[in-house]
Amino acid sequence: MGAVMTASKSEAAYQLVSERIVNGAYSPGYRLVLGTIADELGCSVVPVREAIRRLEAEGLVHFTRNVGATVAHVDSTLYLHTMQTLMIIEPAATALAADAMDAAWLAEARKLNDAMRQCLEDFDPVAFTRMNTEFHKLLYGQCPNPHILDLVQRGWRRLAAMRASSFTHIPSRAKASVEEHEALLELIANHATPAQIETAARKHRANTLNAYLASAGMPPSAI
Amino acid sequence: MGAVMTASKSEAAYQLVSERIVNGAYSPGYRLVLGTIADELGCSVVPVREAIRRLEAEGLVHFTRNVGATVAHVDSTLYLHTMQTLMIIEPAATALAADAMDAAWLAEARKLNDAMRQCLEDFDPVAFTRMNTEFHKLLYGQCPNPHILDLVQRGWRRLAAMRASSFTHIPSRAKASVEEHEALLELIANHATPAQIETAARKHRANTLNAYLASAGMPPSAI
DNA sequence: CGCACACTGATCGTATACGATTTGATGTAC
DNA sequence: GTACATCAAATCGTATACGATCAGTGTGCG
Structure with a gap:
């Protein structure tokens, strides 16, 4: 096999979203919907949710309970x-x-x-x-x-x-x-x-x- | 009612474990088992897992994939x-x-x-x-x-x-x-x-x- | 006697499912 | 026309279930 599957799906989700935010593919204010990202990665929402919360701790996304996550607004x-x-x-x-x-x-x-x-x-x-x-x-x-x-x-x-x-x-x-x-x-x-x-x-x-x-x-x- | 139930279970788990680590109730090296904490809180493991990962980001716990979490050793x-x-x-x-x-x-x-x-x-x-x-x-x-x-x-x-x-x-x-x-x-x-x-x-x-x-x-x- | 290996129990990682909550829209009264 | 109540769709939060992985243990072979 090419790459060893060491990374968890949660890690993969973190990498993907993180990179897209830093790249600018996800602009500030962009709505991060768990289900959508999960589909894109071919996994369920649980690992995605974990990744989003990590990004929140880093200050890259803003998170509101029962509402969802958006890429942090830049002011x-x-x-x-x-x-x-x-x-x-x-x-x-x-x-x-x-x-x-x-x-x-x-x-x-x-x-x-x-x-x-x-x-x-x-x-x-x-x-x-x-x-x-x-x-x-x-x-x-x-x-x-x-x-x-x-x-x-x-x-x-x-x-x-x-x-x-x-x-x-x-x-x-x-x-x-x-x-x-x-x-x-x-x-x-x-x-x-x-x-x-x-x-x-x-x-x-x-x-x-x-x-x-x-x-x-x-x-x-x-x- | 006394307190308003605004906090999620994930938040409650975070508070509990966090406080116990800071208090010293959980000493460095203490093994944090998701299931045990979940039972204690009367919830499932998913919110507990999220709380543990947040504490990991803070540097309070050490986490190893597929092995589990321990309170960070102090050296x-x-x-x-x-x-x-x-x-x-x-x-x-x-x-x-x-x-x-x-x-x-x-x-x-x-x-x-x-x-x-x-x-x-x-x-x-x-x-x-x-x-x-x-x-x-x-x-x-x-x-x-x-x-x-x-x-x-x-x-x-x-x-x-x-x-x-x-x-x-x-x-x-x-x-x-x-x-x-x-x-x-x-x-x-x-x-x-x-x-x-x-x-x-x-x-x-x-x-x-x-x-x-x-x-x-x-x-x-x-x- | 020591080492390698298979086995087992415990624990984690994630999929799926369902209830809870919010949001925005629709309809109605004023 | 506006304000408010009601409702439905979307999305989140968590429980449960099951497969995956690892540490520890026992067994057989060298």
């Missing part, structure tokens, strides 16, 4: 809250991952950031966004604390779900972003302390958040 | 990771809640911290721990970002589950803790910036974490 508040959460956790994850950032890691990160710079010249925002996601994954991916790593990943998944619905994109930040990445890598190359790395990474995230806040006519983040 | 690593996560998130939540800390709030917090000081003199570690939990809840409880608030609460629930199994208690930190609380309240009373509040609150948490690390012969936290 400026939700976006703000997600960005704020990431602003706090991701830099910490990055700092905690400092030990794992060796020469090979640095080379890869620099290569990726250079590719992002190239995207700027090519006016390719789609590739830029994809690479930016990859770059940040490189930053926090080696975090040795699984709880923190999980929180960061969930945050990025939520962001992806929002971006897929083209909620927000701030082109004016792109150039500064690449430069801040560069500065951060420089810090890391010079063996800055984890605390310094965290500060710089948070600054980077705060700048992105504040650019959004400014565009929405709101005051900058307090922290 | 030094898990404790460390949980403390580290709280060290990062709770101070941020506190800083974000700064706006809501008015005179009335300050009075209540001071009263609680004074009561903690009294517990020190009375050598009452149980009341001290309870009040410490309350004090920190006061600190982060007004955080306007629901995601962050949720993360902090989950962290404290995990801590409670560990403490219930008397995993750790560091009496030598108690006195310093009260004094650090005092200093933090002083900062807040003097209208320090959220960033300053976050720094002080993180210092407080880092001290607690480092006291544990030192007692375990490990190096202090990098951030």
Whole structure:
């Protein structure tokens, strides 16, 4: 046989719905009907229900008793809250991952950031966004604390779900972003302390958040 | 009627098991058998299963496919990771809640911290721990970002589950803790910036974490 | 004596079935 | 024309049932 049937149907349902939300195939507000998804997967509603509840815990879907589930609506508040959460956790994850950032890691990160710079010249925002996601994954991916790593990943998944619905994109930040990445890598190359790395990474995230806040006519983040 | 039957059975199962884990009635390693819990609640296994999976997502229980669920084992690593996560998130939540800390709030917090000081003199570690939990809840409880608030609460629930199994208690930190609380309240009373509040609150948490690390012969936290 | 293997009891995973609840529509009174 | 009561369809929530899987046990063979 090709693939080993290790995954449960509940897991399959989770993967399917999750991916579709992150991809944007299911837009915010989309009604998730248990029976429909169950039919599509060729299983009964019980595993689907479990998957939906898991996605609810992740904040990707909204669930109302006896009514059903919908893909979570994206509004400026939700976006703000997600960005704020990431602003706090991701830099910490990055700092905690400092030990794992060796020469090979640095080379890869620099290569990726250079590719992002190239995207700027090519006016390719789609590739830029994809690479930016990859770059940040490189930053926090080696975090040795699984709880923190999980929180960061969930945050990025939520962001992806929002971006897929083209909620927000701030082109004016792109150039500064690449430069801040560069500065951060420089810090890391010079063996800055984890605390310094965290500060710089948070600054980077705060700048992105504040650019959004400014565009929405709101005051900058307090922290 | 007394209570309105708004809660589903799944919710009831979640509440029951959750409370027992946090209380310590179910110790780490305790085997959670769906059928047994279902009988106890007078319902079938389906809602219980859903509750267990939710607790798994929270990190309170460990789940193995086709084998079953057990209350998550507490080891030094898990404790460390949980403390580290709280060290990062709770101070941020506190800083974000700064706006809501008015005179009335300050009075209540001071009263609680004074009561903690009294517990020190009375050598009452149980009341001290309870009040410490309350004090920190006061600190982060007004955080306007629901995601962050949720993360902090989950962290404290995990801590409670560990403490219930008397995993750790560091009496030598108690006195310093009260004094650090005092200093933090002083900062807040003097209208320090959220960033300053976050720094002080993180210092407080880092001290607690480092006291544990030192007692375990490990190096202090990098951030 | 130790190891491999089949067997068994317990438990999980999911399908099916049915009652409970909500929603939206229809009809009627005002 | 509007507001409200009533009803039907859709959907959810859970009970029950049964097949699937795993840990533990006993037996036979090397």
